[in-house]
Amino acid sequence: MKVRINIALKKAVLDTQGKAIENSLVKNLGYSQIGNVRQGKFVDFEINETDENKINNIVDSVCDKLLVNKIIEDYSFEIIKN
Amino acid sequence: MKSAVITFPGSNCDRDALDALNKVSNKVQKIWHTETNLDNDLDLIIIPGGFSFGDYLRSGAMASISPVMNEVKRLSQKGVRILGICNGFQILTECNLLPGVLLRNEKIKFICRQLYLRVENTNTDFTNKYKNRQIIKIPIAHMDGNYFAPNDVIKMIEDSNMVAFRYVDESGNVANESNPNGSILNIAGVYNKNKNVLGMMPHPERAIDINTGSNDGSLLFESLKVLF
Numbered sequence: 001m002k003v004r005i006n007i008a009l010k011k012a013v014l015d016t017q018g019k020a021i022e023n024s025l026v027k028n029l030g031y032s033q034i035g036n037v038r039q040g041k042f043v044d045f046e047i048n049e050t051d052e053n054k055i056n057n058i059v060d061s062v063c064d065k066l067l068v069n070k071i072i073e074d075y076s077f078e079i080i081k082n
Numbered sequence: 083m084k085s086a087v088i089t090f091p092g093s094n095c096d097r098d099a100l101d102a103l104n105k106v107s108n109k110v111q112k113i114w115h116t117e118t119n120l121d122n123d124l125d126l127i128i129i130p131g132g133f134s135f136g137d138y139l140r141s142g143a144m145a146s147i148s149p150v151m152n153e154v155k156r157l158s159q160k161g162v163r164i165l166g167i168c169n170g171f172q173i174l175t176e177c178n179l180l181p182g183v184l185l186r187n188e189k190i191k192f193i194c195r196q197l198y199l200r201v202e203n204t205n206t207d208f209t210n211k212y213k214n215r216q217i218i219k220i221p222i223a224h225m226d227g228n229y230f231a232p233n234d235v236i237k238m239i240e241d242s243n244m245v246a247f248r249y250v251d252e253s254g255n256v257a258n259e260s261n262p263n264g265s266i267l268n269i270a271g272v273y274n275k276n277k278n279v280l281g282m283m284p285h286p287e288r289a290i291d292i293n294t295g296s297n298d299g300s301l302l303f304e305s306l307k308v309l310f
Contacts, residue, residue, distance in 0.1 A: 016186050
């Protein structure tokens with residue numbers, strides 16, 4: 001199985017990189033209809049496990065221990081079947 | 083005083099920290115991050131600046147789970163003084179020895195320059211040689227120094243006198259103009275509740291020789307020296 005974890009800053013946290021991207025899109029490229037740009041990141045991995053409950057627990061655990069700083073970040077994930 | 087400096091892959095201020103300690107400490111150890119056993123009789127541990135693990139994922143995140151950090155946590159609970167400078171501050175917040183987190187600088191620029199700090203609490207092992215609210219000149223050099231914490235945590239930090247330093251102007255005023263990176267309430271350094279752990283973005287170890295622009299950092303190391 002494959003897992004993709006999407007990590008982004010919480011809405012209440014100023015996303016300076018998203019803001020800079022937004023300025024470039026709106027001011028430099030002229031896409032005035034675009035707003036509220038947020039930049040995040042994803043982490044992909046393969047996992048030798050088929051039980052979805054177990055995968056959920058492992059993903060929550062690695063996010064808690066390393067991948068996500070819960071003071072400033074939220075995450076979601078999807079399990080991709082081979 | 084017996085002290086140690088931890089080196090991670092990507093640390094680059096460990097030699098400066100060793101130089102600063104060699105002036106005040108008669109036993110200084112250089113420790114690699116895979117070490118799983120630190121001496122119980124250490125008085126001070128420095129987590130130095132740099133770009134541990136390339137700042138990948140988040141600054142300080144991967145260093146915070148290096149094997150040696152279990153020992154740093156254990157000794158911190160016994161009251162050993164821990165000083166995290168710059169990347170070391172980021173590591174200490176990532177492993178929850180200090181509250182809050184260091185976000186990307188507000189203006190998304192790496193900032194490297196001298197600036198002024200106000201010493202907010204001189205009742206600690208790290209600052210007892212400074213005068214109350216003394217203004218000191220110390221350099222910063224960072225990309226992720228924008229201190230952030232939720233409102234309830236900021237209230238706890240203020241109520242418990244955990245703010246160590248604030249960014250100020252030359253006259254000691256806390257102002258937006260004197261805030262280099264967007265940190266909440268101009269916070270440049272914080273203690274834990276017990277005041278035996280200090281994290282700070284500015285580099286006191288780079289301000290111990292007047293020939294490099296300032297020696298205002300020396301008193302921090304002198305403060306620690308008088309304890310032992």
